[in-house]
Amino acid sequence: MAGLPVRPVERPGLTGEPANHGQLRLDRQAILDLLEARELIEPHLAQTAARRADPAQLAELATSLDRVTTVAGDRKPTGDRATGDLATGELATGNFHQALARVAGNQALARVLESLMASYDQEQRHILALYGERDTDQQAHREILAAVCGRRAVRARRLMREHLHDVRTVVSAALGVPDLR
Numbered sequence: 001m002a003g004l005p006v007r008p009v010e011r012p013g014l015t016g017e018p019a020n021h022g023q024l025r026l027d028r029q030a031i032l033d034l035l036e037a038r039e040l041i042e043p044h045l046a047q048t049a050a051r052r053a054d055p056a057q058l059a060e061l062a063t064s065l066d067r068v069t070t071v072a073g074d075r076k077p078t079g080d081r082a083t084g085d086l087a088t089g090e091l092a093t094g095n096f097h098q099a100l101a102r103v104a105g106n107q108a109l110a111r112v113l114e115s116l117m118a119s120y121d122q123e124q125r126h127i128l129a130l131y132g133e134r135d136t137d138q139q140a141h142r143e144i145l146a147a148v149c150g151r152r153a154v155r156a157r158r159l160m161r162e163h164l165h166d167v168r169t170v171v172s173a174a175l176g177v178p179d180l181r
Helices: 028-052 055-074 084-103 107-119 121-131 134-149 153-175
Strands: none
Touching (some): 028 107, 028 134, 028 153, 055 084, 055 134, 084 107, 107 121
16 A cells, blocks of 8 residues: 555546736635644544654654744745745655654555545645634644653643644634634
8 A cells, every 4th residue: 555646536627726916825724624624633643653753763753843933934924924935844744744644554444545635735735825823823733742752642632623624714814714613
């Protein structure tokens, strides 16, 4: 199974085609759906990683977080938050979440998350641009990492749930959509 390619989830009615001036149309519902899916999966993965990860995997996770911190510290905003200005930081942030999924030891859920992130790449970019709380994001990641490394599984689950809930709340407000979930 390890060498099998991950196929993105098919999405009828994809609205990420280029619109005016090369910008992407915003699919509010797809953004909220992605956040809801991640809220269902990632807290479990954080809890499981705290229970199962070995020292080498924890080092991989810490390295992934270090990349996020380095990239965010080196980034100089161009003023265009909805385009490539954040591309490197987005990649690093996604790498932390995906590294956490890998060290949890559930290949099926890790692949589901990877497929979601690949299939909803543009929506994920919009989420990160709308959220815009880089320091808060990094602090949440550091706390999640500390809980995982400290083998505090319930705390890791709670911190991931709170982190993703915070992202959804901020993004929902930025989209002008009531947070009904």
